[in-house]
Amino acid sequence: MSALLEKIASKQAHVVVIGIGYVGLPLVAEFARAGFRVTGLDYDDRKVSLLNSGESYIPDVPTGDLAPHVTAGRLSATRDPKVLREADAVIVCVPTPLNKTKEPDMRHIIAAAGDIAANQHEDMVIVLESTTYPGTTTELLAPKLSGARFELGKKVFLSFSPERVDPGNQVYKTKNTPKVIGGVTPACLEVAQALYSHIIDKLVPVSTTEAAEMVKLLENTFRAVNIGLVNEVAIMSRRLGIDPFEVIRAAATKPFGFMPFYPGPGLGGHCIPIDPLYLSWKLRGLQYQARFIELADTINSGMPAYVVERATDALNDQRKPMRGSKVLVYGAAYKRDVSDVRESPALTVIELLEKRGAEVAYMDPYVRSLEEEGLHLQAIDPKTKFSEYDLVIVVTDHSALDKARLLAEAPLVLDTRDALRGVPGDRKHVYGL
Numbered sequence: 001m002s003a004l005l006e007k008i009a010s011k012q013a014h015v016v017v018i019g020i021g022y023v024g025l026p027l028v029a030e031f032a033r034a035g036f037r038v039t040g041l042d043y044d045d046r047k048v049s050l051l052n053s054g055e056s057y058i059p060d061v062p063t064g065d066l067a068p069h070v071t072a073g074r075l076s077a078t079r080d081p082k083v084l085r086e087a088d089a090v091i092v093c094v095p096t097p098l099n100k101t102k103e104p105d106m107r108h109i110i111a112a113a114g115d116i117a118a119n120q121h122e123d124m125v126i127v128l129e130s131t132t133y134p135g136t137t138t139e140l141l142a143p144k145l146s147g148a149r150f151e152l153g154k155k156v157f158l159s160f161s162p163e164r165v166d167p168g169n170q171v172y173k174t175k176n177t178p179k180v181i182g183g184v185t186p187a188c189l190e191v192a193q194a195l196y197s198h199i200i201d202k203l204v205p206v207s208t209t210e211a212a213e214m215v216k217l218l219e220n221t222f223r224a225v226n227i228g229l230v231n232e233v234a235i236m237s238r239r240l241g242i243d244p245f246e247v248i249r250a251a252a253t254k255p256f257g258f259m260p261f262y263p264g265p266g267l268g269g270h271c272i273p274i275d276p277l278y279l280s281w282k283l284r285g286l287q288y289q290a291r292f293i294e295l296a297d298t299i300n301s302g303m304p305a306y307v308v309e310r311a312t313d314a315l316n317d318q319r320k321p322m323r324g325s326k327v328l329v330y331g332a333a334y335k336r337d338v339s340d341v342r343e344s345p346a347l348t349v350i351e352l353l354e355k356r357g358a359e360v361a362y363m364d365p366y367v368r369s370l371e372e373e374g375l376h377l378q379a380i381d382p383k384t385k386f387s388e389y390d391l392v393i394v395v396t397d398h399s400a401l402d403k404a405r406l407l408a409e410a411p412l413v414l415d416t417r418d419a420l421r422g423v424p425g426d427r428k429h430v431y432g433l
């Protein structure tokens, strides 16, 4: 252990990050910046070749944060797992999606663990960062990575540390976001802390890997449940003829005991719609039903249909049927100013509108095509006049949206994000969520 700690302290340790996507790439950049030799290991040839030429493919990581380290020979990428033979530290950032029946799909973690095990050696620290259910590190990874030769806490050091990256956040990045870490043994925790202390300002140790896994699920369940609550508040407020956004903004002036969450067209991205279901799945196996999670999932996944219901009502007020109407969906990404369309509610909104016979187009400066998502649509020119459509639905409020032009040109708007509040002009034709 002391040899490994010495290598980490002197930055001689070779760090390999498995999975160089939204989570792995910023991490690779931080370790390179701190002076470590870093290799990104990924199946994706495109990412490997871009990183090897010093180019970024993730908006939050500027190319300037990668290129100098690639030139200096400190940073590279490969798809060959044999690189793990010379790794001192291995950080696993592979995806943890759900399968078709909404159960955890652990294929990527299992494959990464298999690669590590096949190339394992003494004095290796391994950290799992992928979001997952409590017990994954000890139940799934530890048996593969320990044994007579590799005693945990003596020869091999295994920990879990959840990633908290918030794509597009201009204030909190990898370095200044406190990092929670739990080790399988106290020595495992000590080595992982020594490693991360080079790149993270504040570390938050917890007693076990299970606690660290649960921290991440609490954080994301907290958001999913609160968003579910305000989505239901939005539905209830409309029934009462009240503007839900006005209510929430006014409630948010209370300086204590209230934290504002805002309703929207549904959850998106790789985390909030998925992570809580990892927890409810795990609990089902223990004969416990995670009721808040399941209720929030029901409400949140019903929001795209609610948006289409509001859109139908708005058109109806203008004596227009949905069938045959020209509808423009503004924003395909799941949140503002990113290009990520994973789980984006815009996709479901578009599908439901098409099912009702609308002629649907979309505008999104960040998302050129939805072919890969199975929708035969290309983004229309952002300068297209909004007046060409019977209805414009604001699903994502990218900062590029010219709100004044939208308000002036569109004959009818459904603003699911309250994006047009405060924009001067007549708003008789604007509907809210």
Ligand SMILES: NC(=O)c1ccc[n+]([C@@H]2O[C@H](COP(=O)([O-])OP(=O)(O)OC[C@H]3O[C@@H](n4cnc5c(N)ncnc54)[C@H](O)[C@@H]3O)[C@@H](O)[C@H]2O)c1
Residues within 6 Å of the ligand: 018, 019, 020, 021, 022, 023, 024, 041, 042, 043, 044, 047, 093, 094, 095, 096, 108, 109, 111, 112, 129, 130, 131, 132, 163, 164, 165, 166, 167, 270, 271
């Ligand atoms: N994106 C976020 O905002 C975010 C935030 C916090 C936590 N997380 C969690 O982090 C994990 C990774 O998410 P992401 O958004 O970075 O995913 P991603 O899809 O952007 O990147 C994952 C990468 O892993 C690669 N990969 C998969 N299996 C591999 C294997 N066995 N060997 C080598 N490469 C492999 C893929 O090719 C891909 O490039 C997930 O568990 C996610 O829940 C994501």
